[in-house]
Structure formats: structure tokens, C-alpha cells
Amino acid sequence: MTASSAPLLIRMHANDNVAIVANDGGLGAGTELPDGLVLREHVPQGHKVALVDFKAGDAVRRYDVPIGFALDDIPAGSWVHERRLQMPEARGLEDLPMATRKVELPPLEGFTFEGFRNPDGSVGTRNLLAITTTVQCVAGVLEHAVKRIREELLPKYPNVDDVVGLEHGYGCGVAIDAPDAVIPIRTLRHISLNPNFGGEVMVVSLGCEKLQPERLLPPGVIPLVDERNVADIGNNAGPGLDVVTLQEQDGFGPMIATIMARAEVHLERLNARHRETVPASELVVGVQCGGSDAFSGVTANPAVGFCADLLVRAGATVMFSETTEVRDGVAQLTARAATPEIAQAVVREMAWYDDYLQRGSVDRSANTTPGNKKGGLSNIVEKAMGSIVKSGSAPISGVLSPGEKLNGRKGLIYAATPASDFICGTLQLAAGMNLHVFTTGRGTPYGLAEVPVIKVATRSDLARRWHDLMDVNAGLIADGQASIEDMGWHLFRLMLEVASGRKKTWAEQHKLHNALVLFNPAPVT
Numbered sequence: 001m002t003a004s005s006a007p008l009l010i011r012m013h014a015n016d017n018v019a020i021v022a023n024d025g026g027l028g029a030g031t032e033l034p035d036g037l038v039l040r041e042h043v044p045q046g047h048k049v050a051l052v053d054f055k056a057g058d059a060v061r062r063y064d065v066p067i068g069f070a071l072d073d074i075p076a077g078s079w080v081h082e083r084r085l086q087m088p089e090a091r092g093l094e095d096l097p098m099a100t101r102k103v104e105l106p107p108l109e110g111f112t113f114e115g116f117r118n119p120d121g122s123v124g125t126r127n128l129l130a131i132t133t134t135v136q137c138v139a140g141v142l143e144h145a146v147k148r149i150r151e152e153l154l155p156k157y158p159n160v161d162d163v164v165g166l167e168h169g170y171g172c173g174v175a176i177d178a179p180d181a182v183i184p185i186r187t188l189r190h191i192s193l194n195p196n197f198g199g200e201v202m203v204v205s206l207g208c209e210k211l212q213p214e215r216l217l218p219p220g221v222i223p224l225v226d227e228r229n230v231a232d233i234g235n236n237a238g239p240g241l242d243v244v245t246l247q248e249q250d251g252f253g254p255m256i257a258t259i260m261a262r263a264e265v266h267l268e269r270l271n272a273r274h275r276e277t278v279p280a281s282e283l284v285v286g287v288q289c290g291g292s293d294a295f296s297g298v299t300a301n302p303a304v305g306f307c308a309d310l311l312v313r314a315g316a317t318v319m320f321s322e323t324t325e326v327r328d329g330v331a332q333l334t335a336r337a338a339t340p341e342i343a344q345a346v347v348r349e350m351a352w353y354d355d356y357l358q359r360g361s362v363d364r365s366a367n368t369t370p371g372n373k374k375g376g377l378s379n380i381v382e383k384a385m386g387s388i389v390k391s392g393s394a395p396i397s398g399v400l401s402p403g404e405k406l407n408g409r410k411g412l413i414y415a416a417t418p419a420s421d422f423i424c425g426t427l428q429l430a431a432g433m434n435l436h437v438f439t440t441g442r443g444t445p446y447g448l449a450e451v452p453v454i455k456v457a458t459r460s461d462l463a464r465r466w467h468d469l470m471d472v473n474a475g476l477i478a479d480g481q482a483s484i485e486d487m488g489w490h491l492f493r494l495m496l497e498v499a500s501g502r503k504k505t506w507a508e509q510h511k512l513h514n515a516l517v518l519f520n521p522a523p524v525t
Contacts, residue, residue, distance in 0.1 A: 007033050009049060010298055010478065013064035018048040018080050020294045020376055022478050024461050033077075040077040045459075046294035046376030046441070048080040060085060063297070063385040068378060082378040087365060091328060093351055097335040098343040103395055108313035111280040111492075114500035115434075116273050120223040121408075122195040123282035125434045125452060125499040127273055129163040129266050130197040131259070132188070134216055135171025135209035138246055142167060142204050145259040153264055157271035161501075163263065164449040165204075166191055170518050176210040178522035187403035187518050189216055190430035195284065196451055198273060199223070200266040204259060207247030217241055242266075275501065281315030283499060284406065286428035286436045287390045288321065290421040293375025293441030295458035297386020299487075300439035300474035304456065306488030307437075307495070308392035308412065317410050319400075319428055320391040322419040323353045324367040328384035333414065338395040345399035349416035352401075356521055367419055371442040390439070402519050406432040421446055422517035425453075429516070435499055437491070445469055446514055447507030452498050454505055456491065469506050 007027055009019040021027050026044040033039065033049070043049050048062070054074040059066040068085030116124040129149075133142060142165040149163045170184045188211075192201055201222055203213050222241075244262055249255040287304050289296055308318045320326070326333060330350055337343035357363055367380050377383045397411030406413065417427040421444070425436065429450055436451050438444075441458035443466055457463040460475030472491055476482035482490075497503040507513070 007031055008478075009033060011051075012062055012298070015064045016061050017052045017054075018050055018060055018062055020048055020298070021045055022295075037077050040075060041079050043079045044376070045461075048294075048376065048378070050074050050076050050078045050080050052076050062382055065381070065385055067382040067385070080378070082373050085378050087379040088381055090354075090364060091330055093330065093347050093354075096331050096343070096347065098340045099335070099337045101335040103336070103393055105309055105313045105394055107315075108280075108310055111314055111496060112277050113280060113283070113496045114275040114502075115278045115282055116198060117276055117278065118195055119199050122432065123278050123434065124196040124198060126161045126196045126501070127159060127198060127270055128161055128196050128450065129200060129202070129263060129270055130166055130192065130194070130450065131163065131263065132166045132192045132201065132203045132216070133168065133171070134203060134205045134211045134213055136167070136169050137172065137206045137209065138204045139165070139167040141246060141252070141255050142259070145204075145256050145263075148256060149260055149263050149267075153260065153267060157267045159271045159273060160267055162449070163267075166450075166516060168516050168518050170520060171211040172206075172209040173525055174210065174520065175523040175525055180522040181520070183403045183522070184518040184520040185211065185216065185403075187427060187430040189221060190403065190405040190432070191426070191450070191516070192217065193222065193405070193432075194429055194450060195432060195434045198270050200270055201242065202262060202266055203241065203243045205243050205245045207245045213241055213243045279315065280311070280496065281410070283311060283314075283316040283435055283495065284319070284431075284433045285311055285316065285495065286319045286321070286415075286425070286431070286433035287439075288421065288424050288428070288436070289325075289387055289390065289439040290446060291440040291442035291444040292372055292377060292383060292387065293458060294377055294382075294386070295375075295475070295478060296439055296441050297389055298458070299477040299484075300441070300456045300458040300472075301386055301390045302484045303474045303477065303487035303491060304437055304439060305389045305392035306484050307491040308390065309394055310488060310492045311495075312392070312394040312412050315410060317406060317413060318392070318394075319406075319413045319415040319431055319433060320388075321415045321417040321424050321428060322387060323349065323416050324357075324364045324380065325384050325387040325419045326391075326414075327353070327364050328381045329388040332388060333396060336393075336396050338397050338411075342396055342399060346396070346414055349399060349401065349414070353416065375441050400431055402427055403430055405430065418519060420517070422514050423519045425514070426516045427519060435495055437495075439474070440470075443469075445507070445512050447505075447510075447512035449511075449513035452505050453507045454491070454494065454498060455507065468510075471505050
């Protein structure tokens with residue numbers, strides 16, 4: 001689509017009194033719209049056009065929701081942007097509809113993928129050696145070791161996809177016993193047990209850090225293969241957790257050599273694993289958006305929502321997150337909860353996050369970025385309405401606090417996380433996702449080393465320019481070349497191909513990997 005194309009507006013609901021411009025390059029002043037309305041000024045792509053005359057104080061509606069109130073009179077045909085709107089107050093957490101919307105989706109059977117079955121029954125989509133770290137101090141040494149492992153050891157173990165160091169910024173210089181310290185500790189613990197790591201746990205420690213290995217991974221947390229409660233006799237007595245402690249080594253060379261020797265033991269076991277046919281119900285998919293624009297809630301996120309329903313129908317697990325980006329739709333979430341108890345758990349997580357933001361002297365409005373606004377999203381209310389549709393229409397069957405693990409829960413799960421791309425992805429890894437879907441309108445090369453990330457572009461212009469970064473072009477929906485249903489099915493089938501290892505995402509091909517970022521609301525000392 002070009003700027004000279006016929007004017008194309010997208011109106012999400014019959015009650016909306018604004019519509020967004022879909023044309024590449026936007027539309028210029030004087031453009032006559034299909035209903036005869038003439039634009040009073042240039043309106044960029046993705047931005048809103050007033051379809052009626054607004055008086056100061058009038059509600060501006062998109063998604064049939066008041067996304068703001070006009071600060072001054074706005075004539076029809078004008079550009080409606082964030083500087084012309086007063087953001088609504090946040091919905092209170094009282095008197096919400098609790099488990100009032102009953103939705104039953106028909107089962108979807110017969111779909112499979114090729115995955116790695118783990119000893120605990122979970123399934124990986126990749127076969128990776130992950131090396132956990134207890135503290136940032138060891139990151140440089142581990143980086144050297146991982147490079148050597150890739151170059152010298154991996155070629156001997158063709159069934160192992162890669163080796164990844166679980167490097168992070170936590171472990172010391174923190175209030176390790178503060179109440180909220182449980183969040184980063186359990187997050188790192190559960191990441192170590194992600195299905196893509198095959199139950200093999202290896203740890204690199206400095207030795208003097210506050211987060212000691214046995215505190216991070218106490219006996220009993222490694223399912224089935226944890227033998228640390230079985231004491232040997234004599235000199236071999238002691239815990240069985242595989243830890244390399246750098247302060248016990250006689251220099252840099254021995255550090256690297258010890259890590260490599262320990263790694264080879266795990267590589268041998270991982271290499272004995274092979275893919276097998278498993279039902280689609282073994283998928284654990286995290287959905288997220290970043291670099292959002294006004295098309296996110298029109299194309300990519302609705303397609304992901306349709307796909308989420310397909311996954312739930314197939315018996316799989318879907319996690320949606322980003323607390324500040326669904327906070328303004330809390331009534332939708334509590335109404336969709338499968339039980340009143342689950343609805344109350346949603347409220348609990350929202351209330352905790354409200355308090356967390358208040359302690360930092362900010363509110364949910366701090367979420368919206370300059371790029372979001374440049375892409376047409378006036379405020380967090382409008383952004384939230386487009387974000388929440390990623391969750392589809394299925395009942396919410398469970399709620400996770402930050403850093404918690406799924407532990408076999410199925411269906412649609414609300415995993416409470418910050419909206420930060422990197423922190424959300426890290427927490428979804430901890431919960432147990434084996435496949436990640438990431439939608440973007442402004443564009444981001446985001447990727448994770450620990451799990452395949454399927455990137456979905458909201459606009460055809462982005463998909464064309466970033467043709468070697470975006471895996472799916474949902475902009476075809478806005479162009480009229482595909483329906484939401486078509487794109488949802490395409491994404492579902494692509495997930496099965498990626499999960500089976502038959503197709504690699506662009507992020508995997510380029511090895512575009514963002515760092516893990518732990519959510520630590522506790523004090524730093």
C-alpha cells in the first residue's frame with residue numbers, strides 16, 4: 001500500500017467515534033474519506049481521525065471503550081493524539097464481574113509435533129545444555145567457556161542444539177532475605193528447569209555470593225533426577241548438585257577446563273535424546289508484544305488471540321502476561337475466569353502491582369513509550385485494549401505470580417509479569433514455556449537463546465523492510481489479503497513446524513539473543 005492508494009480507515013466497533021489510518025505514509029490534509037469527511041490536517045499511519053465533532057470533555061471511543069476525554073474541542077476530520085486527550089482513571093478492583101462469562105471451546109484433535117520428552121513428562125522444543133549461574137561475577141568466565149564448548153565439544157554431539165549460559169545480574173549485593181527476594185530466586189531456579197534443558201542441571205558459582213547454589217537449587221527441586229539426598233560413604237559423601245566453584249580453581253585455565261569437563265558429561269546424556277511425536281497439547285506458548293503500535297490490536301494480536309484459542313482447544317498451555325498492559329481490561333479478565341477463585345487471584349496480582357508502582361511513585365501510564373505514541377497509541381488505555389486480545393476468548397484457567405512455575409497446568413494462564421519485554425520473557429521462561437510468540441509494530445530484533453521466538457509484524461511495511469527478522473506478516477489483515485482466522489491458523493501450523501525443529505525462526509538463524517533480566521522488587525544493598 002502506498003500514500004497514493006485510496007484512503008483506508010479501520011474502525012474497530014460500530015460505536016467508535018475515531019478510526020485509524022491504515023495507508024502507508026498516512027493521509028494528507030484535504031483527503032476525502034470514503035464517507036465524504038475531509039481531513040483537516042495530515043494524519044500519520046496508525047493514528048486516529050475524529051469521525052465526529054468533539055466538545056471538550058467528550059469521550060473518545062475505540063474498541064467501544066473510552067480511551068480518553070477531549071481536552072478541547074476537536075472538529076471532525078482532525079488528528080486525535082495523546083496531547084488532545086485526558087486519560088481515564090484506572091478501573092477500581094472492587095465490584096468486578098467474577099467468573100460470569102462462560103465460554104466453551106470445542107476440542108481440536110489430531111495435531112502433533114516432534115519434541116523431546118523429558119524425565120518429568122514435560123516436552124522440549126529444543127535440546128539445549130543450559131549452564132546456570134548463581135551470580136553475575138562468573139559471567140565473563142562462563143562466556144569464554146561457552147564459546148569453547150560450542151567450538152570444541154558441540155560438534156561431537158549432533159543431537160544437542162546449543163549450549164546457553166543463564167547469565168543474569170543477581171546473586172550478590174542484594175537484600176537476599178527481603179520478602180520480595182523470593183521472586184528473582186525462584187525465577188532463576190525455575191528457568192534452570194525449563195523443558196528445553198532436558199532435566200540436566202549444571203551450575204557455575206563464584207563461591208562467596210549471597211545466593212549459594214544450595215539456596216538456589218535446594219534438594220528436591222530437580223524432579224526425578226535429583227539424587228542429593230542419597231549420601232555416599234567416605235570421601236565421596238556430599239551433595240550431588242553439579243557445581244563448578246571458581247574460587248576453588250587454580251586460575252583461569254583450570255576454571256575453563258573444569259567447566260568444559262563437567263559440561264561434556266551433560267552433553268553425552270543430552271545427545272542420547274531424540275525427537276518423538278507428541279500431541280500439540282504439549283506446547284507451552286508464551287505470548288507477548290513489544291514495540292506496539294495502533295495496528296497491534298487490529299492485526300497481529302487478534303491473530304495471536306485466535307491462535308491461542310486453537311492451542312487451548314488442542315489441550316495446550318498459553319500464557320499471557322504484561323500486567324500494566326491488561327490492567328485496564330481487568331473486568332474482562334475476571335469475567336473470563338473459570339472460577340471465582342481464579343478471578344480473585346487475578347485481582348490479587350493486579351493489586352500487588354498497583355502497590356508496587358505506587359511505591360515507585362509512578363502509575364500504569366508510565367508504560368507507554370515514545371514509540372507506542374509515534375505508532376498511534378495515545379495512552380495505556382488504548383494500548384491495553386489492543387494488548388489483551390492476544391489472550392483470545394478461552395476461559396482463564398489459572399494465575400501465576402512472578403517467577404512461579406506452571407507445574408503441569410493447562411489452558412489459558414495469566415502469568416503476572418511486568419510489561420518489560422526482557423523481564424516478561426524471562427518470567428515466562430521460568431514458568432515453563434517451550435515456544436514464544438512476540439508481536440511488534442514498531443519493530444524489535446528481540447530473541448531468546450533458551451526458546452524459539454516467532455516474531456509477528458503488525459504492518460506489511462515493517463514485514464517488507466525487516467523481511468529477514470519477521471517470521472509472520474499479520475499486516476496482510478489490514479491490507480485485506482488475509483482474515484484474522486487465516487492468519488491464526490497460519491501461525492498455529494508454523495508453531496508446530498518450529499516446535500518440531502523443521503523450521504528455525506529468524507532470531508534463531510541470526511542468533512539474536514537478548515539477556516535474561518530478573519524481576520527484583522527487593523532492595524539492592
